[in-house]
Amino acid sequence: MSSVTRARMYQAIIVVLLLVIAAMAYKFIVLGSTERVDDRRVAVVLEPGDRALMLSEMRAFVAGLQQITDALSHEDMKSVAKAARAMGTPRSHDVPLALMAKLPLEFKALALGVHGGFDTLATDAEAVGKPAHTLAQLSGILQKCVACHASYEVKDTRAP
Ligand code: HEC
Incomplete structure:
Protein backbone atom coordinates (compact mmCIF):
# COMPACT_ATOMS: atom_id res chain seq x y z
CA MET A 1 0.00 0.00 0.00
CA GLY A 32 -31.14 11.84 26.31
CA SER A 33 -33.52 8.89 26.67
CA THR A 34 -36.98 10.24 25.86
CA GLU A 35 -40.36 9.55 24.23
CA ARG A 36 -43.52 11.62 23.65
CA VAL A 37 -46.59 11.06 25.84
CA ASP A 38 -50.26 11.75 25.22
CA ASP A 39 -50.53 15.00 27.18
CA ARG A 40 -47.74 16.41 25.00
CA ARG A 41 -45.09 16.23 27.69
CA VAL A 42 -41.86 14.46 26.82
CA ALA A 43 -41.26 11.34 28.90
CA VAL A 44 -37.73 10.88 30.18
CA VAL A 45 -37.34 7.11 30.35
CA LEU A 46 -35.31 5.99 33.38
CA GLU A 47 -34.37 2.80 35.22
CA PRO A 48 -36.56 2.34 38.33
CA GLY A 49 -33.67 3.27 40.66
CA ASP A 50 -32.82 6.45 38.72
CA ARG A 51 -36.49 7.44 38.61
CA ALA A 52 -36.79 6.95 42.37
CA LEU A 53 -33.63 9.02 42.90
CA MET A 54 -34.97 11.86 40.77
CA LEU A 55 -38.37 11.89 42.48
CA SER A 56 -36.77 11.86 45.94
CA GLU A 57 -34.66 14.88 44.88
CA MET A 58 -37.93 16.56 43.88
CA ARG A 59 -39.48 15.90 47.28
CA ALA A 60 -36.31 17.29 48.87
CA PHE A 61 -36.98 20.50 46.90
CA VAL A 62 -40.41 20.81 48.52
CA ALA A 63 -38.90 20.19 51.98
CA GLY A 64 -36.26 22.85 51.28
CA LEU A 65 -38.89 25.32 50.05
CA GLN A 66 -40.81 24.77 53.29
CA GLN A 67 -37.67 25.63 55.30
CA ILE A 68 -37.00 28.72 53.18
CA THR A 69 -40.54 30.09 53.48
CA ASP A 70 -40.63 29.39 57.23
CA ALA A 71 -37.28 31.16 57.75
CA LEU A 72 -38.42 34.03 55.50
CA SER A 73 -41.54 34.55 57.62
CA HIS A 74 -39.20 35.16 60.58
CA GLU A 75 -36.80 37.23 58.46
CA ASP A 76 -34.15 34.73 59.52
CA MET A 77 -31.93 35.23 56.47
CA LYS A 78 -29.15 33.01 57.80
CA SER A 79 -31.49 30.00 57.85
CA VAL A 80 -32.85 31.01 54.43
CA ALA A 81 -29.29 30.88 53.06
CA LYS A 82 -28.58 27.55 54.74
CA ALA A 83 -31.70 25.87 53.31
CA ALA A 84 -31.08 27.34 49.84
CA ARG A 85 -27.44 26.31 49.80
CA ALA A 86 -28.46 22.69 50.45
CA MET A 87 -30.31 22.81 47.08
CA GLY A 88 -27.49 24.60 45.23
CA THR A 89 -25.20 23.52 42.40
CA PRO A 90 -23.02 21.13 44.50
CA ARG A 91 -26.19 19.06 44.95
CA SER A 92 -26.34 18.42 41.20
CA HIS A 93 -22.89 16.81 41.37
CA ASP A 94 -24.52 13.82 43.11
CA VAL A 95 -26.36 12.91 39.88
CA PRO A 96 -24.71 9.77 38.42
CA LEU A 97 -23.18 10.25 34.95
CA ALA A 98 -25.27 7.41 33.46
CA LEU A 99 -28.44 9.20 34.62
CA MET A 100 -27.15 12.55 33.33
CA ALA A 101 -26.75 10.97 29.85
CA LYS A 102 -30.46 10.10 29.78
CA LEU A 103 -31.61 13.66 30.44
CA PRO A 104 -32.31 15.91 27.43
CA LEU A 105 -30.31 19.14 27.16
CA GLU A 106 -33.24 21.46 27.95
CA PHE A 107 -34.04 19.38 31.03
CA LYS A 108 -30.45 19.68 32.28
CA ALA A 109 -30.47 23.43 31.58
CA LEU A 110 -33.66 23.90 33.63
CA ALA A 111 -32.31 21.74 36.46
CA LEU A 112 -29.02 23.62 36.56
CA GLY A 113 -30.99 26.89 36.42
CA VAL A 114 -32.87 25.84 39.57
CA HIS A 115 -29.69 24.79 41.42
CA GLY A 116 -27.90 27.98 40.31
CA GLY A 117 -30.94 30.02 41.37
CA PHE A 118 -30.63 28.62 44.89
CA ASP A 119 -26.89 29.50 44.93
CA THR A 120 -27.69 33.13 44.10
CA LEU A 121 -30.62 33.22 46.52
CA ALA A 122 -28.35 31.96 49.34
CA THR A 123 -25.61 34.50 48.59
CA ASP A 124 -28.09 37.39 48.38
CA ALA A 125 -29.99 36.32 51.51
CA GLU A 126 -26.77 36.98 53.43
CA ALA A 127 -25.35 39.88 51.40
CA VAL A 128 -28.58 41.81 50.67
CA GLY A 129 -30.76 40.48 53.50
CA LYS A 130 -34.11 41.72 52.11
CA PRO A 131 -36.99 39.19 52.34
CA ALA A 132 -38.84 40.82 49.41
CA HIS A 133 -35.75 40.42 47.21
CA THR A 134 -35.46 36.76 48.27
CA LEU A 135 -39.16 36.17 47.57
CA ALA A 136 -38.79 37.57 44.06
CA GLN A 137 -35.82 35.25 43.48
CA LEU A 138 -37.83 32.33 44.85
CA SER A 139 -40.63 33.10 42.42
CA GLY A 140 -38.12 33.04 39.55
CA ILE A 141 -36.90 29.61 40.65
CA LEU A 142 -40.46 28.28 40.99
CA GLN A 143 -41.14 29.38 37.42
CA LYS A 144 -38.42 26.92 36.36
CA CYS A 145 -40.04 24.11 38.42
CA VAL A 146 -43.34 24.91 36.68
CA ALA A 147 -41.73 25.08 33.22
CA CYS A 148 -40.03 21.73 33.60
CA HIS A 149 -43.16 20.02 34.94
CA ALA A 150 -45.13 21.40 31.98
CA SER A 151 -42.66 19.84 29.53
CA TYR A 152 -41.54 16.56 31.06
CA GLU A 153 -42.64 13.48 32.91
CA VAL A 154 -40.47 10.59 34.02
CA LYS A 155 -41.31 7.09 32.90
CA ASP A 156 -40.11 3.80 34.37
CA THR A 157 -38.34 1.56 31.81
CA ARG A 158 -40.62 -1.28 33.05
CA ALA A 159 -43.82 0.71 32.36
CA PRO A 160 -45.77 -0.36 29.20
C1 HEC B 1 -35.56 19.88 34.99
C2 HEC B 1 -36.90 19.49 35.23
C3 HEC B 1 -37.50 19.69 36.59
C4 HEC B 1 -37.28 20.74 37.45
C5 HEC B 1 -36.42 21.97 37.25
C6 HEC B 1 -38.09 20.47 38.60
N1 HEC B 1 -38.77 19.29 38.45
FE1 HEC B 1 -39.98 18.41 39.82
N2 HEC B 1 -40.32 16.86 38.55
C7 HEC B 1 -39.81 16.75 37.28
C8 HEC B 1 -40.35 15.57 36.65
C9 HEC B 1 -40.04 15.11 35.23
C10 HEC B 1 -41.19 14.96 37.58
C11 HEC B 1 -42.04 13.68 37.37
C12 HEC B 1 -43.41 14.11 36.86
C13 HEC B 1 -44.21 12.97 36.28
O1 HEC B 1 -43.65 11.89 35.99
O2 HEC B 1 -45.42 13.16 36.05
C14 HEC B 1 -41.14 15.79 38.78
C15 HEC B 1 -41.83 15.51 39.95
C16 HEC B 1 -41.86 16.35 41.05
C17 HEC B 1 -42.57 16.05 42.27
C18 HEC B 1 -43.33 14.78 42.56
C19 HEC B 1 -42.39 13.85 43.33
C20 HEC B 1 -42.93 12.44 43.53
O3 HEC B 1 -42.51 11.80 44.49
O4 HEC B 1 -43.75 11.98 42.71
C21 HEC B 1 -42.41 17.14 43.08
C22 HEC B 1 -42.97 17.31 44.47
C23 HEC B 1 -41.57 18.10 42.37
N3 HEC B 1 -41.24 17.59 41.14
C24 HEC B 1 -41.18 19.31 42.88
C25 HEC B 1 -40.33 20.21 42.23
C26 HEC B 1 -39.95 21.51 42.75
C27 HEC B 1 -40.46 22.14 44.02
C28 HEC B 1 -39.10 22.06 41.85
C29 HEC B 1 -38.39 23.39 41.86
C30 HEC B 1 -37.69 23.79 43.05
C31 HEC B 1 -38.95 21.10 40.78
N4 HEC B 1 -39.71 19.99 41.05
C32 HEC B 1 -38.15 21.29 39.69
C33 HEC B 1 -38.94 17.61 36.67
C34 HEC B 1 -38.44 18.79 37.22
Missing part, protein backbone atom coordinates in the same frame (compact mmCIF):
# COMPACT_ATOMS: atom_id res chain seq x y z
CA SER A 2 1.45 3.41 -0.93
CA SER A 3 1.93 6.02 1.75
CA VAL A 4 -0.69 8.24 0.05
CA THR A 5 -3.29 5.45 0.17
CA ARG A 6 -2.42 4.75 3.80
CA ALA A 7 -2.78 8.43 4.70
CA ARG A 8 -6.18 8.55 2.95
CA MET A 9 -7.26 5.45 4.83
CA TYR A 10 -6.26 6.96 8.17
CA GLN A 11 -8.11 10.15 7.28
CA ALA A 12 -11.23 8.18 6.43
CA ILE A 13 -11.02 6.27 9.72
CA ILE A 14 -10.60 9.53 11.67
CA VAL A 15 -13.63 11.06 9.91
CA VAL A 16 -15.76 7.99 10.70
CA LEU A 17 -14.65 8.04 14.35
CA LEU A 18 -15.41 11.77 14.63
CA LEU A 19 -18.89 11.14 13.21
CA VAL A 20 -19.46 8.37 15.74
CA ILE A 21 -18.31 10.65 18.57
CA ALA A 22 -20.56 13.47 17.33
CA ALA A 23 -23.55 11.12 17.10
CA MET A 24 -22.90 9.82 20.62
CA ALA A 25 -22.50 13.33 21.99
CA TYR A 26 -25.79 14.35 20.35
CA LYS A 27 -27.55 11.33 21.84
CA PHE A 28 -26.12 11.63 25.35
CA ILE A 29 -25.91 15.41 25.73
CA VAL A 30 -28.80 16.75 23.64
CA LEU A 31 -31.44 14.03 23.22
Whole structure:
Protein backbone atom coordinates (compact mmCIF):
# COMPACT_ATOMS: atom_id res chain seq x y z
CA MET A 1 0.00 0.00 0.00
CA SER A 2 1.45 3.41 -0.93
CA SER A 3 1.93 6.02 1.75
CA VAL A 4 -0.69 8.24 0.05
CA THR A 5 -3.29 5.45 0.17
CA ARG A 6 -2.42 4.75 3.80
CA ALA A 7 -2.78 8.43 4.70
CA ARG A 8 -6.18 8.55 2.95
CA MET A 9 -7.26 5.45 4.83
CA TYR A 10 -6.26 6.96 8.17
CA GLN A 11 -8.11 10.15 7.28
CA ALA A 12 -11.23 8.18 6.43
CA ILE A 13 -11.02 6.27 9.72
CA ILE A 14 -10.60 9.53 11.67
CA VAL A 15 -13.63 11.06 9.91
CA VAL A 16 -15.76 7.99 10.70
CA LEU A 17 -14.65 8.04 14.35
CA LEU A 18 -15.41 11.77 14.63
CA LEU A 19 -18.89 11.14 13.21
CA VAL A 20 -19.46 8.37 15.74
CA ILE A 21 -18.31 10.65 18.57
CA ALA A 22 -20.56 13.47 17.33
CA ALA A 23 -23.55 11.12 17.10
CA MET A 24 -22.90 9.82 20.62
CA ALA A 25 -22.50 13.33 21.99
CA TYR A 26 -25.79 14.35 20.35
CA LYS A 27 -27.55 11.33 21.84
CA PHE A 28 -26.12 11.63 25.35
CA ILE A 29 -25.91 15.41 25.73
CA VAL A 30 -28.80 16.75 23.64
CA LEU A 31 -31.44 14.03 23.22
CA GLY A 32 -31.14 11.84 26.31
CA SER A 33 -33.52 8.89 26.67
CA THR A 34 -36.98 10.24 25.86
CA GLU A 35 -40.36 9.55 24.23
CA ARG A 36 -43.52 11.62 23.65
CA VAL A 37 -46.59 11.06 25.84
CA ASP A 38 -50.26 11.75 25.22
CA ASP A 39 -50.53 15.00 27.18
CA ARG A 40 -47.74 16.41 25.00
CA ARG A 41 -45.09 16.23 27.69
CA VAL A 42 -41.86 14.46 26.82
CA ALA A 43 -41.26 11.34 28.90
CA VAL A 44 -37.73 10.88 30.18
CA VAL A 45 -37.34 7.11 30.35
CA LEU A 46 -35.31 5.99 33.38
CA GLU A 47 -34.37 2.80 35.22
CA PRO A 48 -36.56 2.34 38.33
CA GLY A 49 -33.67 3.27 40.66
CA ASP A 50 -32.82 6.45 38.72
CA ARG A 51 -36.49 7.44 38.61
CA ALA A 52 -36.79 6.95 42.37
CA LEU A 53 -33.63 9.02 42.90
CA MET A 54 -34.97 11.86 40.77
CA LEU A 55 -38.37 11.89 42.48
CA SER A 56 -36.77 11.86 45.94
CA GLU A 57 -34.66 14.88 44.88
CA MET A 58 -37.93 16.56 43.88
CA ARG A 59 -39.48 15.90 47.28
CA ALA A 60 -36.31 17.29 48.87
CA PHE A 61 -36.98 20.50 46.90
CA VAL A 62 -40.41 20.81 48.52
CA ALA A 63 -38.90 20.19 51.98
CA GLY A 64 -36.26 22.85 51.28
CA LEU A 65 -38.89 25.32 50.05
CA GLN A 66 -40.81 24.77 53.29
CA GLN A 67 -37.67 25.63 55.30
CA ILE A 68 -37.00 28.72 53.18
CA THR A 69 -40.54 30.09 53.48
CA ASP A 70 -40.63 29.39 57.23
CA ALA A 71 -37.28 31.16 57.75
CA LEU A 72 -38.42 34.03 55.50
CA SER A 73 -41.54 34.55 57.62
CA HIS A 74 -39.20 35.16 60.58
CA GLU A 75 -36.80 37.23 58.46
CA ASP A 76 -34.15 34.73 59.52
CA MET A 77 -31.93 35.23 56.47
CA LYS A 78 -29.15 33.01 57.80
CA SER A 79 -31.49 30.00 57.85
CA VAL A 80 -32.85 31.01 54.43
CA ALA A 81 -29.29 30.88 53.06
CA LYS A 82 -28.58 27.55 54.74
CA ALA A 83 -31.70 25.87 53.31
CA ALA A 84 -31.08 27.34 49.84
CA ARG A 85 -27.44 26.31 49.80
CA ALA A 86 -28.46 22.69 50.45
CA MET A 87 -30.31 22.81 47.08
CA GLY A 88 -27.49 24.60 45.23
CA THR A 89 -25.20 23.52 42.40
CA PRO A 90 -23.02 21.13 44.50
CA ARG A 91 -26.19 19.06 44.95
CA SER A 92 -26.34 18.42 41.20
CA HIS A 93 -22.89 16.81 41.37
CA ASP A 94 -24.52 13.82 43.11
CA VAL A 95 -26.36 12.91 39.88
CA PRO A 96 -24.71 9.77 38.42
CA LEU A 97 -23.18 10.25 34.95
CA ALA A 98 -25.27 7.41 33.46
CA LEU A 99 -28.44 9.20 34.62
CA MET A 100 -27.15 12.55 33.33
CA ALA A 101 -26.75 10.97 29.85
CA LYS A 102 -30.46 10.10 29.78
CA LEU A 103 -31.61 13.66 30.44
CA PRO A 104 -32.31 15.91 27.43
CA LEU A 105 -30.31 19.14 27.16
CA GLU A 106 -33.24 21.46 27.95
CA PHE A 107 -34.04 19.38 31.03
CA LYS A 108 -30.45 19.68 32.28
CA ALA A 109 -30.47 23.43 31.58
CA LEU A 110 -33.66 23.90 33.63
CA ALA A 111 -32.31 21.74 36.46
CA LEU A 112 -29.02 23.62 36.56
CA GLY A 113 -30.99 26.89 36.42
CA VAL A 114 -32.87 25.84 39.57
CA HIS A 115 -29.69 24.79 41.42
CA GLY A 116 -27.90 27.98 40.31
CA GLY A 117 -30.94 30.02 41.37
CA PHE A 118 -30.63 28.62 44.89
CA ASP A 119 -26.89 29.50 44.93
CA THR A 120 -27.69 33.13 44.10
CA LEU A 121 -30.62 33.22 46.52
CA ALA A 122 -28.35 31.96 49.34
CA THR A 123 -25.61 34.50 48.59
CA ASP A 124 -28.09 37.39 48.38
CA ALA A 125 -29.99 36.32 51.51
CA GLU A 126 -26.77 36.98 53.43
CA ALA A 127 -25.35 39.88 51.40
CA VAL A 128 -28.58 41.81 50.67
CA GLY A 129 -30.76 40.48 53.50
CA LYS A 130 -34.11 41.72 52.11
CA PRO A 131 -36.99 39.19 52.34
CA ALA A 132 -38.84 40.82 49.41
CA HIS A 133 -35.75 40.42 47.21
CA THR A 134 -35.46 36.76 48.27
CA LEU A 135 -39.16 36.17 47.57
CA ALA A 136 -38.79 37.57 44.06
CA GLN A 137 -35.82 35.25 43.48
CA LEU A 138 -37.83 32.33 44.85
CA SER A 139 -40.63 33.10 42.42
CA GLY A 140 -38.12 33.04 39.55
CA ILE A 141 -36.90 29.61 40.65
CA LEU A 142 -40.46 28.28 40.99
CA GLN A 143 -41.14 29.38 37.42
CA LYS A 144 -38.42 26.92 36.36
CA CYS A 145 -40.04 24.11 38.42
CA VAL A 146 -43.34 24.91 36.68
CA ALA A 147 -41.73 25.08 33.22
CA CYS A 148 -40.03 21.73 33.60
CA HIS A 149 -43.16 20.02 34.94
CA ALA A 150 -45.13 21.40 31.98
CA SER A 151 -42.66 19.84 29.53
CA TYR A 152 -41.54 16.56 31.06
CA GLU A 153 -42.64 13.48 32.91
CA VAL A 154 -40.47 10.59 34.02
CA LYS A 155 -41.31 7.09 32.90
CA ASP A 156 -40.11 3.80 34.37
CA THR A 157 -38.34 1.56 31.81
CA ARG A 158 -40.62 -1.28 33.05
CA ALA A 159 -43.82 0.71 32.36
CA PRO A 160 -45.77 -0.36 29.20
C1 HEC B 1 -35.56 19.88 34.99
C2 HEC B 1 -36.90 19.49 35.23
C3 HEC B 1 -37.50 19.69 36.59
C4 HEC B 1 -37.28 20.74 37.45
C5 HEC B 1 -36.42 21.97 37.25
C6 HEC B 1 -38.09 20.47 38.60
N1 HEC B 1 -38.77 19.29 38.45
FE1 HEC B 1 -39.98 18.41 39.82
N2 HEC B 1 -40.32 16.86 38.55
C7 HEC B 1 -39.81 16.75 37.28
C8 HEC B 1 -40.35 15.57 36.65
C9 HEC B 1 -40.04 15.11 35.23
C10 HEC B 1 -41.19 14.96 37.58
C11 HEC B 1 -42.04 13.68 37.37
C12 HEC B 1 -43.41 14.11 36.86
C13 HEC B 1 -44.21 12.97 36.28
O1 HEC B 1 -43.65 11.89 35.99
O2 HEC B 1 -45.42 13.16 36.05
C14 HEC B 1 -41.14 15.79 38.78
C15 HEC B 1 -41.83 15.51 39.95
C16 HEC B 1 -41.86 16.35 41.05
C17 HEC B 1 -42.57 16.05 42.27
C18 HEC B 1 -43.33 14.78 42.56
C19 HEC B 1 -42.39 13.85 43.33
C20 HEC B 1 -42.93 12.44 43.53
O3 HEC B 1 -42.51 11.80 44.49
O4 HEC B 1 -43.75 11.98 42.71
C21 HEC B 1 -42.41 17.14 43.08
C22 HEC B 1 -42.97 17.31 44.47
C23 HEC B 1 -41.57 18.10 42.37
N3 HEC B 1 -41.24 17.59 41.14
C24 HEC B 1 -41.18 19.31 42.88
C25 HEC B 1 -40.33 20.21 42.23
C26 HEC B 1 -39.95 21.51 42.75
C27 HEC B 1 -40.46 22.14 44.02
C28 HEC B 1 -39.10 22.06 41.85
C29 HEC B 1 -38.39 23.39 41.86
C30 HEC B 1 -37.69 23.79 43.05
C31 HEC B 1 -38.95 21.10 40.78
N4 HEC B 1 -39.71 19.99 41.05
C32 HEC B 1 -38.15 21.29 39.69
C33 HEC B 1 -38.94 17.61 36.67
C34 HEC B 1 -38.44 18.79 37.22
